[in-house]
Amino acid sequence: MDEKQPTRPAGARGALLLALVPLTMFALGFALAPLYSMICEAVGIQSAAAAVAGARELAAAPQDRVVTVRFDTNVPSDLPWEFVADAGRLEVRPGVMQEMKFRVRNRSDRPLVGRAIPSVVPWQAERHFLKTECFCFRDQAIGPGESREMILRFQLAPALPEEIDALTLSYTFLRHDTAAQTAAADATLNPSKE
Amino acid sequence: MSTVTVHDHDVQDHHHHAMPSGWRRWLLSTNHKDIGTLYMIFALVMLFTGGFMAMLIRAELFMPGIQLLQPDLYNNMVTNHALIMVFGAVMPAAAGMANWMIPLMIGAPDMALPRLNNLSFWMLAAGGLLLICSILVPFVPGGGTPVNTGWTLYPPLSLQVGMSMDLLIFTVHLLGISSILASINIIVTLFNTRAPGMTLMKMPIFCWAWMVTAFLLILIMPALASGVTMLLFDRHFGTSFFNAAGGGDPVLFQHLFWFFGHPEVYVLLLPSMGIVAHIVPTFSRKPLFGYTSTVGAMISIGAIGMLVWAHHQYTIGMSLAAVTYFMIGTILISIPVGLMILNFIATMWRGAMSFETPMLFAIAIILLFTFAGMTGVMLAVIPGDIQYHDSYFVVAHFHYALIPGALFGLYAGVFYWLPKWTGHMYDEKLGKLFFWLTMIGFNLTFFPQHFLGLAGMPRRIVDYNLVFTEFNMLSSIGAFIFGVSQILLPIIIIKTIRGGQKASARVWEASEGLEWMLPSPPPFHSFSEPPVIK
Numbered sequence: 129m130d131e132k133q134p135t136r137p138a139g140a141r142g143a144l145l146l147a148l149v150p151l152t153m154f155a156l157g158f159a160l161a162p163l164y165s166m167i168c169e170a171v172g173i174q175s176a177a178a179a180v181a182g183a184r185e186l187a188a189a190p191q192d193r194v195v196t197v198r199f200d201t202n203v204p205s206d207l208p209w210e211f212v213a214d215a216g217r218l219e220v221r222p223g224v225m226q227e228m229k230f231r232v233r234n235r236s237d238r239p240l241v242g243r244a245i246p247s248v249v250p251w252q253a254e255r256h257f258l259k260t261e262c263f264c265f266r267d268q269a270i271g272p273g274e275s276r277e278m279i280l281r282f283q284l285a286p287a288l289p290e291e292i293d294a295l296t297l298s299y300t301f302l303r304h305d306t307a308a309q310t311a312a313a314d315a316t317l318n319p320s321k322e
Numbered sequence: 323m324s325t326v327t328v329h330d331h332d333v334q335d336h337h338h339h340a341m342p343s344g345w346r347r348w349l350l351s352t353n354h355k356d357i358g359t360l361y362m363i364f365a366l367v368m369l370f371t372g373g374f375m376a377m378l379i380r381a382e383l384f385m386p387g388i389q390l391l392q393p394d395l396y397n398n399m400v401t402n403h404a405l406i407m408v409f410g411a412v413m414p415a416a417a418g419m420a421n422w423m424i425p426l427m428i429g430a431p432d433m434a435l436p437r438l439n440n441l442s443f444w445m446l447a448a449g450g451l452l453l454i455c456s457i458l459v460p461f462v463p464g465g466g467t468p469v470n471t472g473w474t475l476y477p478p479l480s481l482q483v484g485m486s487m488d489l490l491i492f493t494v495h496l497l498g499i500s501s502i503l504a505s506i507n508i509i510v511t512l513f514n515t516r517a518p519g520m521t522l523m524k525m526p527i528f529c530w531a532w533m534v535t536a537f538l539l540i541l542i543m544p545a546l547a548s549g550v551t552m553l554l555f556d557r558h559f560g561t562s563f564f565n566a567a568g569g570g571d572p573v574l575f576q577h578l579f580w581f582f583g584h585p586e587v588y589v590l591l592l593p594s595m596g597i598v599a600h601i602v603p604t605f606s607r608k609p610l611f612g613y614t615s616t617v618g619a620m621i622s623i624g625a626i627g628m629l630v631w632a633h634h635q636y637t638i639g640m641s642l643a644a645v646t647y648f649m650i651g652t653i654l655i656s657i658p659v660g661l662m663i664l665n666f667i668a669t670m671w672r673g674a675m676s677f678e679t680p681m682l683f684a685i686a687i688i689l690l691f692t693f694a695g696m697t698g699v700m701l702a703v704i705p706g707d708i709q710y711h712d713s714y715f716v717v718a719h720f721h722y723a724l725i726p727g728a729l730f731g732l733y734a735g736v737f738y739w740l741p742k743w744t745g746h747m748y749d750e751k752l753g754k755l756f757f758w759l760t761m762i763g764f765n766l767t768f769f770p771q772h773f774l775g776l777a778g779m780p781r782r783i784v785d786y787n788l789v790f791t792e793f794n795m796l797s798s799i800g801a802f803i804f805g806v807s808q809i810l811l812p813i814i815i816i817k818t819i820r821g822g823q824k825a826s827a828r829v830w831e832a833s834e835g836l837e838w839m840l841p842s843p844p845p846f847h848s849f850s851e852p853p854v855i856k
Contacts (some may be wrong), residue, residue: 139434139510150544157548157578161563164574190460 191286193293199228200298207303208236209270222284225260232268232301233275241269241292241305246297253295256285267304341846349444352436353846354421357443359743361418362736364447364811366411373805375403376520380767383794396784397470402457404473405490408590410450411495412724415732416593417442419505420532422743424508426837426844427526429517429853434510442504448678449496452503452789458487472782474579477564477572481556488557491550498543501789503827505536512536512635517836519855523553523617526835527610528748529595530617534624541628542582542589573638580631588627589723594731595662598684600835602666605681606673607832612665618663619658626655638705645704652702663692678830679753683734686761687726697772712782715775721768733760733811738817740823745843748818752810766800 197220199213214229234240244264248254261281270276341347350356350558378399391399417443420476421439425432450623460468466484480487516525525533535854553575560567564575610616629845630651632640640648657838663725666688689771696721701707710716731808770793779790786794825842 139514142510142513143435143438143506144539146509150502153541153544154548157545158552160548160578161552161570161574162578164571255473 154178190221192221193290194219194221195284195288195292196220196294197226197229197284198294198296200296201230202298202300203242204300204302207242207301208241209234209242209301210239210275211299211301220284222256222288223286225281225283228280228282229309230263230280230299231275232278232280234270234272238271239269239271239304240299243267243268243304244299244301246299249298250292252289253284255290256281256287256288257295257297264299268301327525332624342696343626344758350440352432352440354425354432354436354439355743355844355846357433357439358418358420358422360443361414361421361446362442364450364451365411365415365418365732366815368414368450370808372403372406372411373407373808375399377799377805380798380805382784383786384798385795386788386791388784389606391784393784394468394470397472397782398457398460398468400782401469401472402453403448405493406452407724408410408473408496408586410453412590412728412732413501414446414791416532416535416590416728417501419528419597419732419735419739420504420508421592423739423837424444424511424850426840427529427835428512428515428520429836429839429849429855430511430515431847431850431852433507434515435507438507442500443509445496445500445503449493449500452489452496456486456493459486459489460484463570473552474576474583476579477553477556477575478566480553482564490553491554494550495547498547501539502543505539508532508536509540518854520659523614524855527582527599527613527616528596531592531599531620535592538585538592538624542585545578546582549582552578553767556717573635575836576635576638577632581628581726584631584634585624585627586814587720587723590728592623594687594728594735595620596668597731597735597738598687599662601680601684601734604738604830604833605678605684606670606675608669608673609834610665611671612661616648616662616665619662622658623655623662625659626651633702633707636704637711644693649702649704653699656699659695663695664817665687671744676689676831678690678737678750679748679757680734680738681809682732682754683737684758686757687730687734690726690730691724694727698723708773712780714779714781715776716772717781718768718771718775721771725764725768730760736811736815738830740815741829742837742844743820745825745841746818746822747815747825747829748822752817753816756807756810759803763800763804763807767797767804768800770794770797770800 174264196217198217199215201210201211201213203209203296210231212231214231218226218228232242243266246259246262246264248257259280259282261279263278263280268276268278342350348356348360351360368384378391379396381390382396421433424430431736456469459465466486467482469480469483469486469490471480471483472488475487475490499580512525512529516522552561555561556563556565556570564570599610610816630648632644632648633652636645636648666684677685701710701716701719737748737753761801774790774793774797776791779786827841828838829842830838836849836853837844839853
């Protein structure tokens with residue numbers, strides 16, 4: 129083998145070609161910054177970005193079809209409250225903001241704490257029932273004989289499946305007064321009682 | 323292996339220029355054996371540096387409370403222990419063995435691109451120097467906080483660290499470029515310089531392991547490089563790749579990091595498995611069972627391993643569909659890994675086995691790495707992982723995977739090839755003593771950590787609850803045994819270099835392959851004319 133003859137080492141071309149791989153991968157890393165959320169959205173991998181997209185749906189154009197929304201109110205026997213909706217049903221166009229008033233009256237002679245739990249039937253409609261204001265999942269402390277008006281603001285998402293032309297929103301007020309909470313409710317209600 | 327003809331003058335080789343001497347021999351070296359030696363010396367130094375940090379960590383964790391290290395420094399030790407062991411010890415040692423052995427195994431005179439080879443090593447050395455600067459700079463007044471993020475370098479914490487993070491980012495760049503260049507060199511060598519008659523499917527299995535490893539490296543290192551470059555931009559140039567305040571997404575960094583980080587596990591593992599696949603046949607006196615399926619298993623491990631990175635991120639809030647995909651993909655990897663392990667066991671089956679130090683290590687690897695595979699499947703399962711995430715269970719799992727899977731494989735390789743490299747047999751008694759002390763120390767260190775993790779001890783925290791005291795003490799005692807026993811390794815190596823029983827060309831009774839046709843140690847220039855494989 130003659131050392132002095134300058135020869136290109138075997139595989140120099142291959143090495144240059146291979147060098148393209150890391151260069152491409154490096155560029156791809158940067159390209160991921162914008163591509164990352166685009167890919168997730170395109171292939172439907174739900175993530176934080178998809179949740180934002182869901183919120184955007186609220187601003188979508190109202191639709192012409194009309195969906196019947198029924199309101200159902202329940203109070204179990206251990207909570208002596210009256211709980212009614214202003215109307216039993218509402219004709220709603222998806223994409224239009226709606227409002228419904230509910231009234232609660234404490235029929236007992238002492239302050240009580242309750243908490244409303246909602247449920248939507250059929251369940252397929254649940255994720256298209258978008259509440260922007262709701263009194264549910266929060267402790268409601270109501271004094272003896274006191275009555276209170278509660279507001280629900282909602283709209284049906286335009287993505288609500290076509291075959292759903294009626295749905296029911298049911299609220300159940302559950303008693304939620306631990307001893308401490310009753311005391312707390314007393315404390316907050318006492319000033320208003322006098 | 324087929325019949326091989328080695329001409330005598332190839333071995334003696336009088337045609338080449340005289341061997342360079344002094345510092346020029348090492349600094350300007352283009353000889354694959356010298357560069358391989360440099361790589362391994364570098365790795366050994368780094369192994370003891372990273373090991374010293376592990377000793378500090380275990381000393382701190384010997385008792386609850388803060389005794390030795392302040393929290394920031396503790397987390398810095400955790401971070402640098404990982405980085406040094408991964409990038410400084412295991413990868414360079416494996417690259418060193420590739421340099422030494424691949425040309426000998428395929429009958430090539432040297433690596434295909436010797437000057438590139440020199441550049442790869444010295445960039446690595448420069449990277450190591452920068453890494454040490456990164457550790458030291460917080461001790462200088464005005465040096466800022468140390469890197470306390472863990473080796474994953476997650477933002478936003480990594481955006482807030484002082485200038486030691488910038489030094490670390492440049493370290494990662496240098497190490498990345500170094501290992502990409504080394505990988506390109508290895509691929510080109512394997513494709514272009516094999517001896518005539520050696521087809522790809524006749525290539526020794528260690529070469530195949532490195533082929534897969536090298537392809538993984540050129541695909542994944544740039545992902546890490548781009549991730550840390552974006553970190554650098556976010557830190558200094560006002561971009562918001564990961565800065566949520568400016569519309570960035572810190573989770574993107576996690577994806578980039580683990581796209582590199584998960585295949586990196588196989589980068590560490592595969593060369594060692596390649597070594598085991600040489601040792602088990604030699605000491606079982608049988609050819610490797612299922613050569614083709616072992617090659618296939620290695621390729622599938624690499625391929626599937628590229629697609630399952632997000633199992634390190636189950637808790638970031640991915641959708642059920644995404645985590646399910648990553649779970650199934652991760653569990654799928656256990657099939658090729660299991661196949662490889664079964665091939666090793668089948669090779670031993672009815673073999674005339676003997677238990678020299680390399681074989682002891684190989685058997686320990688098969689046993690302990692399989693154990694890590696089982697905890698790995700536990701961690702791959704989403705509901706389980708949510709519980710084990712960031713606990714000592716994970717620490718125990720990956721130390722069981724990487725110490726046997728990578729480090730012990732390299733130890734086995736050192737003992738297996740040391741007679742070939744030096745021309746002398748190592749001290750078998752010391753070798754066995756080293757093996758048993760290492761085994762006792764290693765298992766005593768990491769086995770109790772499974773229980774700690776299941777009981778809820780979080781990782782990367784300087785202090786712990788009193789209830790974890792006993793297992794931590796046990797683990798620390800194990801670590802000290804493990805750590806101190808490693809001093810035997812350089813003692814054995816130096817003793818072997820200086821003298822000992824003369825090694826024959828074949829060294830072992832049943833070793834097969836071109837590398838064993840050359841005398842021990844092989845001449846400075848070997849296979850100047852390729853051997854003919856019939």
